[in-house]
Amino acid sequence: ELVALLHAELGSNGLDSEHVDVDRVKKLMSNYVSNKGDWQKYALFDKNRYTRNLVDDGNGNFNLMILAWPENVGSAIHDHSGAHCIMKILDGELQETLYDWPDKVITDDNEEQSKPMKITRETILHRDECAYMSDQLGLHRVSNPLKGQGSLSLHLYTPPYETCKTFNERSSKARSSGKCVFYSTRGEKL
Template sequence: MVTSEVCTTAFLSAMQTCCTEITALEKFSQMYTRNLVDSGNGKFNLMILCWGEGHGSSIHDHTDSHCFMKILQGNLKETLFDWPEKKGNGEMTKKSERVLRENQCAYINDSIGLHRVENISHTESAVSLHLYSPPFDSCNTFDQRTGHKHKVRMTFYSKFGERTLCVSMGSLNN
């Protein structure tokens, strides 16, 4: 079993990566991109996420994974939400929101709630480093107006600096 101490150690080690190495792994597109840097022998995924101007994620869970995030460039807004009621028939409850600035870190897991991350700048891109442990290949996204959830497959825009064929997060039928 991977402990939070192992995750923290791996994340802190990864943060010492040379800036030129990270810059080489940054890949931007029309949507935010998930770029795999290290698969951690199946124990974690380390990724560079690149956020163009105005790009953002859906409200999502982390499939019982720990998520550590560090802002490498720019600013990102994180909005936390409570889990929706079982019926999923009403507007989701916003718990908090904050703007994370360069070099700030954040942590979330499913016991904390759900979140959305977005680059609120319309003139500058942003880059963040994420460590997920254990790694996961699908998660649930949520409609803010209704709380309805939708299972999606997670994909990588690039792996280890090489572009992948899979370009978007695909829907999975429940």
């Protein structure tokens, strides 16, 4: 039902269309109540890293995926390459750490100086809570703080993206990530 509602709301334009209300899309995600029967076949884990499990490709306008987070695993600090991201916790909990975009510090001899990333907020998200992220809000990292338990989150990315930038927390230096790959698609491991 949620997939059908997202297709109807986002149409053929995605979230950046002037006819789409970001708050309505966030409300659709918020209103969905986590039901294991809906998402269990997409909850495919790898014990050493988080996995991206594609639920629906939104006809090229969005990606709806379930991310499976083993205990004590997290993402790098990253941007979203211009995409909007709405994240809903399906099971367990996740910690979201927000960062300011790094300032480039140039020394007198025109060399870039390293500077640590600045944390602006840390939030623990529980089952059925949502978070919204876009490049206008800064950068973030998501991690599973739970010991002995995996966590699952539903992510809507619109428009979909293939690569992003990751950032070193101590130096703020950015680098291009590898291509965003899926661990599974529509419940089938790749």
